[in-house]
Amino acid sequence: MQFALIHSYDPSTTGPADAEVERWLELDAELTRTGVVVHESGFHPVDEAQDVTVRDGQVGVTAAPRAGSTVAGLHVVDVPGPDEALRIAARIPTAAYGTVQVRRVVQFEG
Template sequence: MKYICLIYDDEKAFESLPQEQVDAVMSEYFDLSDALTGSGQLIAAEALQPVSSATVVRVRSGRLSTTDGPYAETKEQLGGFYLVEAKDLDEAIRIAGRIPSARFGSIEVRPIFECQRPGT
């Protein structure tokens, strides 16, 4: 079954770390990605640009509007994700626990809803 592990961090706290700590954490991310690739569990993984680069899109009464920046002010921002294959939620949680940000942020684990176009 596919699960997405959404990575939430405090961008400001991460930006304030000394470069050697940032490099160490990033090395852990690369090592985890390599391990998950080796086990055949990694489907995709990406880091996101800072939340200040976000654009929120809404359509109301048929009119499209956009707003720059994050939708809401929060302590933690969505910083990236891992899309993994796991036999069950317990295994997906164990994978999420290996994500470096689990130590100082939070990881939201959600199963993927696999849908098909009606009639196919």
């Protein structure tokens, strides 16, 4: 089963510490070594983001980020079930000051 582990936090109240880099590297190395990682990505700061909307056929692009929690990155893992996905999510450093949402990935056959 594949699960997306989507990590986010509110940059107006907290954020990653320099010390967490080593924890990220260790976790990434372990997930790669065990073969559970399908994909992983971190994102550049939210102030570089743009939101795209389409309303009544009109495309709108907003450069200003919304206030509140921001998605910092994601891992897609392939594990036997939700318990293992939750165990991995709890090890993501962002869980200590933000949240890690665990969502099963739809896998289309064909």
